Amino acid sequence: MATGIDFSFSRVPAHVAARNGHAFAVSYLTDQDSAHRVKQWRPEEIAAYRAAGLGVAAVWQGGFDDRTVAWRGGHARGRADATKAAIESGRLGRPEGAQGRPVYFAVDHDVSDAELGLVSAYFDGVASVFDVANIGVYGGRRVIEWAMASGKARWFWQTKAWSGGHQVPGIHLFQRLHNVKLEGYDVDVNDAHNADYGQWFDVTPTDGWYPRATRLELPEARTQPAIRPTQFIMHSIAAPWDVQRLFEYWRDQAGEESHFGLAYDGSLGQYMPTTRRADANYSANRRSDGTGAVSIETASRPQSDDPWTDAQVRVLIEVGAWLHRVHGIPLRVCRSWDDPGFGYHNLFPQWSTGGATACPGPLRIRQFSDVVFPGIVRAAQSPPGTSFPTPDLEEEMKVLGGELRAGFDPIGNLVIPPAVPNGRSMFVNIGADMGRVRGRVDIYVTGQGWRRLGEFTIDQNTDLAFYPLPQGTRKVNIKRLPGDGIHPDTPAAWNVEII
Structure with missing residues (x-):
């Protein structure tokens, strides 16, 4: 029988769960405008658990004071909670539909027989x-037996409580230990009574070899x-070597190596597993918390003054x-030398001995911002196995849409693909089905930093505005401001296009 953990505020890293023999973890979906939002599953956590060969499942419990008795709100509360759970689980990639995967809804209370009618109405919602x-239930014996009998x-x-x-x-999971310590983290321990206990994905364990x-x-x-690994750093070799020649160089040049080598024709060699330190990134190689950077050396002219070939661009995107x-x-692009994300060797001085390097060269740095990183984002958000041609300028002018909430930054300062040429404008469309939305648009311009582009007020799906963008615009940030006319939980759809 497999064992697993569930946790809330105490965020347990995947490697801690794995080395203690657990096969899965359950964590939360919850209200994003409450203090409990910090206990929700995060995309990078789910990816780490999958990479470690562990399953993940999720439970909904609201974050406000009535969270343990929300079911007393009947059908209306059940519908409201399920709407939020669908949004949050969708952001995290839960497979949906008739062939999708479940969310457990918590009935975290010792429910009496007389109260089961309210529980029933809640689950109707x-x-x-x-x-x-795709509906699961968490609770004590009385609730579980009712759920099985009612269908x-x-x-x-x-x-175990109640x-x-x-x-x-016939249960799928049994929570048998409460509030125990796992290497200093607070967890509950569960037994899986079925091989399929509602885990969202088939796990994709990796030994670090691409x-x-x-x-x-x-x-x-x-x-x-x-x-x-929390970073991917791109280098140039300053030599037109193939992957075998670079392997021989690392083998004979003791004390330094990269994880990958990439030739002009797109041939890719791997010398170190991504789960082991490679010494191409100086301070980024391995930090005190056990995190480190994955490195790739790419063939180039000795002066590192040539662009990546189309074949190299394609492979960099696939590996990313x-x-x-x-x-x-x-x-995202790394915001500091130890910030998780993607970057190139001379982005931060801590990544190179002596603090100065031209690698990978100005043309490749521009390609990173204009083509490679946007390509990684697009490929990562597409089904595995999707192939892409070398990105076209006009095709890459689009920035993906999402949801805009009060106090919530949906874009995360993602780089605009590509750097905006003179004469371009940004068209912003924001729609709110429920009423008025207020917000602000900021941009980041190379050499100038962040600038406020403007504030807006729109009502009932009104197209927002055209904004002229100065050359060198690299990032866009859109966020809600206080004082609009709708509840913070109501998402406003947005999309941005560079035209």
């Missing part, structure tokens, strides 16, 4: 949003300290998307 096949849920997670020592036959690279293993590949999926490296 949940079923107005979720397919019944209003298909997944059953029983807690169960009188009795396990209900399946599409030629494996040229260096002797230190099994002896260097372990790392948890893979690193996001298996290691959870976030889709």
Whole structure:
């Protein structure tokens, strides 16, 4: 019988769960405008658990004072909670629809027989949003037995609390230990009574070897300290070498190596697993918390003054998307030398001995911002196996849309692909089905920093504005301001296009 953990505010890293023998973890979906938002699953956490070969599942429990008795709100509250749970789980990639995966809804209370009618009405509200096949329930014996008999849920997670020592036959999970310490983290311990206990994904464990690279293993590949990769840093070799020649150089040049080598024709070699330190990034190699950077050396002219070839660009995008999926490296440009994300060697002085390097050269740095990083974002957000041609300027002028909430920054200062040429404008469209939306648009311009582009007020799906953009615009940030006329939980759809 597999064991797993569930946790809330105490965020347990995947490697801690794995080395203590656990096979899965359950964490929360919850209100994003409450203090409990910090206990919700994060994309990078889910990616790390999958990469470690562990399953993940989720439970909804609101973040306000009535969270343990929300079911007393009946159908209306069930529908409201399920609507939020659908939004939050969708952001995290939960498979949806009739063949989707479940969310457990918490009934975190010792419910009496007389109160089961309210529980029933609550789950009727949940079923107005979720397919019944994707509805789970967490609770004590009385609630689980009611759910099984009523058919209003298909997944059953029983807690030892309020169960009188009795396990209900047919449950998927049993929470048998409460408030225990796991290497200093607060967790509950669960048993899986079924191989399918509602986990969202088939796990994708990795040993750190990219399946599409030629494996040229260096002797230190099994002896260097372990790392948890949080960055991907791109270099130029300053030599037109193929992957075999670079392997020989690292093998004979003791004390330094990269994880990958990339030739002009797109041939990719891997010398070190991504789960081990490689010494190409100086301070980024391995930090005191066990995190580190993955490095790739790319063939170039000796002066590092040539652009990446189309074949090199394609492979850089593919490797970057893979690193996001298996290691959870976030889709952003590193904001500091130890910030998780993507970068190039001379982005921060801490990444090179002596603090100064031209690598990978000005043309490749521009390609990173204009083509490579936007390509990684697009590939990572597409189904695995999707192939892309070398990005076209006009095609890459679009910035993906999302949801805009009060106090919530949906874009995360993502780089605009590409750097905006003179004469371009940004068209912003924001729609709110429920009323008026107020907000602000900021841009980041190379050499100037952040600038406020303007504030807006729109009502009932009104197109917002055209904004002229100065040359060198690299980032866009849109956020809600206080004082609009709708509830903070109501999302306003947005999209941005450079025209």
